[in-house]
Amino acid sequence: MNLAAIQRNCARLRSELGDGTQLCAVVKADGYGHGALPAARAALAGGASWLAVADAAEAWELREGGLSGTRLLVMGALHGAELGAALAAGGEVIVWSERQLGEVRAAGGGRVHVKLDTGMGRLGTRDVQEASRVVRAARASEGVEVAGVMTHFATADDLADEGFFASQLQLFSEWASTMRAEQPDLLVHAANSAATLRDPRAHFGMVRCGVAVYGMDPFGRDPAARGLEPALELSSHVAEVKPCEPGQSAGYGRRFVAEGPTTVAVVPVGYGDGWRRGLSGNGDVLIAGRRHRGVGTISMDSFTVEVGPQDAGERLRGERVILIGIQGGERITAEEVAERVQTINYEITCGLTARIPRVYHRDGTPAQQSPPRSEGAGAL
Ligand SMILES: *Cc1c(COP(=O)(O)O)cnc(C)c1O
Numbered sequence: 001m002n003l004a005a006i007q008r009n010c011a012r013l014r015s016e017l018g019d020g021t022q023l024c025a026v027v028k029a030d031g032y033g034h035g036a037l038p039a040a041r042a043a044l045a046g047g048a049s050w051l052a053v054a055d056a057a058e059a060w061e062l063r064e065g066g067l068s069g070t071r072l073l074v075m076g077a078l079h080g081a082e083l084g085a086a087l088a089a090g091g092e093v094i095v096w097s098e099r100q101l102g103e104v105r106a107a108g109g110g111r112v113h114v115k116l117d118t119g120m121g122r123l124g125t126r127d128v129q130e131a132s133r134v135v136r137a138a139r140a141s142e143g144v145e146v147a148g149v150m151t152h153f154a155t156a157d158d159l160a161d162e163g164f165f166a167s168q169l170q171l172f173s174e175w176a177s178t179m180r181a182e183q184p185d186l187l188v189h190a191a192n193s194a195a196t197l198r199d200p201r202a203h204f205g206m207v208r209c210g211v212a213v214y215g216m217d218p219f220g221r222d223p224a225a226r227g228l229e230p231a232l233e234l235s236s237h238v239a240e241v242k243p244c245e246p247g248q249s250a251g252y253g254r255r256f257v258a259e260g261p262t263t264v265a266v267v268p269v270g271y272g273d274g275w276r277r278g279l280s281g282n283g284d285v286l287i288a289g290r291r292h293r294g295v296g297t298i299s300m301d302s303f304t305v306e307v308g309p310q311d312a313g314e315r316l317r318g319e320r321v322i323l324i325g326i327q328g329g330e331r332i333t334a335e336e337v338a339e340r341v342q343t344i345n346y347e348i349t350c351g352l353t354a355r356i357p358r359v360y361h362r363d364g365t366p367a368q369q370s371p372p373r374s375e376g377a378g379a380l
Pocket of ligand 1: 028152191194208212
């Protein structure tokens with residue numbers, strides 16, 4: 001995990017923003033699989049001034065990790081004890097009803113952001129009048145501070161859609177300006193990474209960027225085209241090489257059977273690490289600077305790669321294997337892996353399990369390191 005890349009991606013995002021717009025780095029889901037705390041620190045170093053998570057446990061992880069002074073948005077649906085815990089961590093919570101305001105008051109108060117649902121159809125109220133009432137009621141509540149108003153876009157990542165994104169933006173802009181007229185210090189925020197990169201009119205006072213912070217492309221394309229640099233490399237090594245005669249097979253269900261003499265390399269990474277079973281026979285890795293085809297079924301702890309003619313194998317024993325990253329002139333992105341299993345880059349990195357040791361560096365210089373837990377995969 002290259003923390004310098006996260007820092008540069010934040011600086012890159014900041015360069016898109018006007019002077020009055022802050023960058024909130026979204027580090028929910030353990031920093032999209034990258035590690036919430038190291039990612040948060042790197043993002044702050046890159047110019048982010050807010051952090052965002054989804055739940056109270058994630059908020060506490062950042063606070064206990066030493067990030068005590070940073071404004072922190074807890075964006076998920078919270079109630080009861082979890083709402084209290086989020087507020088106790090100094091998190092700023094999202095509300096859209098008077099009932100929720102009551103819960104915030106009962107928990108001892110704190111900062112709230114009122115959410116208008118302009119079309120996402122999840123959290124927030126669709127009723128503009130109701131949203132305004134909640135803002136006013138919150139302002140009148142002892143111990144409650146209305147820090148912001150917000151919305152979330154449903155189609156910002158779909159460049160083919162103009163109409164729906166524009167209608168959400170229009171609805172929110174009108175409401176936000178009414179609310180700002182009543183309370184000029186309100187922080188107005190709407191944009192995720194996609195909206196940040198596609199339309200400066202969506203920036204307002206703050207943008208909430210997740211996927212782009214990690215150097216992935218919110219549109220599922222090549223992140224390099226937008227000056228984003230993937231922070232994550234997923235690597236392992238060749239644990240065994242197996243010469244195969246025609247008719248010999250590799251893996252569960254014999255889904256790979258050698259047609260001619262060939263060699264198979266065994267890589268100790270599997271779906272137990274988050275290397276999805278859907279990548280069976282459907283993905284490449286890099287070994288010694290070259291692409292090789294994954295063959296056979298991906299099992300829990302390993303999978304196999306065909307490396308070619310029989311004599312090629314022994315030289316490859318112990319070689320590094322890049323599952324996501326760059327080697328030689330070749331590159332495999334999270335976007336490529338996602339496309340192969342018909343999902344999005346977000347799900348690929350979020351899905352990497354705790355079994356994979358996260359190793360941190362800054363452009364190759366070791367940063368903080370987690371204790372070694374596995375001989376298998378290592379995400380750098
Ligand atoms: C996750 C999330 C974001 C960040 O989205 P990205 O597409 O990763 O930039 C922003 N806002 C809300 C409300 C979110 O839940």
